[in-house]
Amino acid sequence: MQKAKLQLTVRLSLLLAALCVVFLMIGGPAGADVPTPEPTEYVVEAGDTLWAIASAAADPGEDLRRLIADIARLSGIDADSLQPGQVLLIPAR
Numbered sequence: 001m002q003k004a005k006l007q008l009t010v011r012l013s014l015l016l017a018a019l020c021v022v023f024l025m026i027g028g029p030a031g032a033d034v035p036t037p038e039p040t041e042y043v044v045e046a047g048d049t050l051w052a053i054a055s056a057a058a059d060p061g062e063d064l065r066r067l068i069a070d071i072a073r074l075s076g077i078d079a080d081s082l083q084p085g086q087v088l089l090i091p092a093r
Contacts, residue, residue: 036092037092037093038092039074039089039090039091039092040057040089040090040092041087041088041089041090042057042087042088042089042090043085043086043087044082044083044084044085044086044087044088046084048082048084049082050068050072050079050082051064051068053071053088053090054067054068054071057090057093059093067091070091071088071089071090071091074089074090074091075087075088075089
């Protein structure tokens, strides 16, 4: 009787594992069809600051320091060196 219960438990465990593998294979990778949004270009005007640009582009409650760092990184600039006519890349939200 013990041996029969053990065999049944093993078989049910293997069946459950096989079903999990099948469902994982069917699902595919998460977010595979979601395209990455492109950053927006912004042309710097005289008197602009990264803080003001980030403030205008930020979502409510977003950390402006992080957004400024992202803009500088994407644009390949030093945060203190804005020039009129310069093109900045603003990360997509």
